Amino acid sequence: MNKIGGFFKDLNKNKVLLLMALPATIWFLFFSYLPMAGMVIAFKEYRYSRHGFWASIVDSKWVGWQNFKFLFSTNDAYIITRNTLLYNIFFIILGLVLSVAMAIILAEIANKKLAKVYQTGMFLPYFLSWVIVGYFVFSFLSFDKGMVNHIASWFGINPIQWYADKTYWPIIIVVVFLWKSVGYSSVVYLAAIMGIDKSLYEAAMIDGANKWQQIRNITIPMLKPLMTILTLLAIGRIFYADFGLFYQVTRDSGTLYSVTNVIDTYVYRGLKSTGEIGMSTAAGLYQSVIGFALVMISNYVVRKFDKDNALF
Template sequence: MAGSFFRRFNRNKVLLLMVLPGAVWFLCFSYLPLVGTIAAFKEYRFSRHGFWYSLIHSKNVGWDNFKFLFNTDAALTITRNTLLYNIAFIVLGLVCSVALAILLSELANKKLAKLYQTGMFLPYFLSWVIVGYFAFSFLSMDRGLLNHILGYFGVDSMQWYSDPTYWPYILIFVYLWKSIGYSSVVYLASILGIDKSLYEAAMIDGASKLQQVRNITLPLLKPIIIIMTLLAVGKIFYADFGLFYQVPRDSGTLYSVTNVIDTYVYRGLKTTGEIGMSTAAGLYQSVVGFVLVMVSNYVVRKLDKDSALF
């Protein structure tokens, strides 16, 4: 048995070495921190003896840390905002990413297609701090470009950071602008892998571009669309902290439409310093995400076994 293991190891050592950095990363940042979830059930108090000593000897408080999320007036608001925004991100992100990938794949000039792809991919690498300043340059009351345009047409300047009316649309637009280029790469790679003879046969039969997309591209993209959607569903209770904190500039008058679980926990942690509370929130999000992925995958497997994630 041992000899067989070492033979297999020696035969695949190059591949195993390639996997090693990723495996170490997951071990250090995904698996070892799981021990820290104990803090969700403790009144964590850091002492001079170090993190682990403090974690073990802190007072057990049961489910009290979870009550912070559910026993406040903001509980319904932050849950509603987190869910509705993520549903919008999943649906609109999917539609826009697939549409963009199809458009890029249809460009005859491949050098131009690469230029467009690079331009739309670039925002993904910008931090939310920079994106927040970009948004401020458009929405500033005094020097914002958007208010200057409105003034040109005789419309009074708007105090964008004091009026929550338009912020759901602003946040969705900013999210799509930043992420759509990255998301479309996966679908574009899948489209480029489709057998070209299928399109050639469709053209001989007189199919239009729209018919080719509807009858060839989209059906063959269905498995990857389902997988990406299932992975996104697992994070439906997570919110992009930078988007909801940096872009609205932490404006208190916008909390009704910008306050989500992550920003709420951050403000609570900053105010009270309760590490147990923030750990409880993270554990709650992870458990709900896990359950949603399992349920969604079960439904998909019942409808189409080959399209399921596992």
């Protein structure tokens, strides 16, 4: 009884905080936890019937691991896994470095009004859809009317068939992703920098530390816990690819598949051509399980070196 009474006492004590967290809790319950029951589709030959979604799941035939063979039994399995992993590794590393660097630069700008202008300009691309970004890229790389080929012609350089030449696309994809995402990520680190106790910098200046020494010995160590947590969360989605980036920006060009085909686009094309919902569910389950395992392993490694910066 004492435990029950203590439980209700804690509820009453934290009722304001719990009410604030209630909308997010409901959202996660309906859109993240309840749909997990649908994972059973990955092991079934799902066929929709007039009796409804859940009845269709019950009536569909069990096929075991058959749906997972869709990902691993083709010649493309290695390519899509390689592309997904390598791109995400570059996104995580370069995104972390550039986001922290941009946040530090913005924090060091003396004119705060000008800093707000720069921050807004960097943040704006995040709100653009990949469809719009894809058209922006096309306006630069179009063979006959693209700005890049048009400028190159001034210098006597032959135009390049950008959407038929896979040579440059790994760099293009990384640059476009960073252009769109770094501004948003830097805001998170900028907020953390604004929360650092200013007396630390004042004490460092009294001791004769210059700006670089202050950044190296105060700013970066204070950002280290946030950098670690965000990196661990990013590792959890290392087997997921941004569908819009790899489908819209590349204009689904078949000649670029060897360097732009990732798990998400491969599953989408397979689902569009075969209509097998079970295969796409199997791919999503595979990505989630691998991502969960990587987060647990990465968190274990972090705990070995710095327990305070681990997720749990």
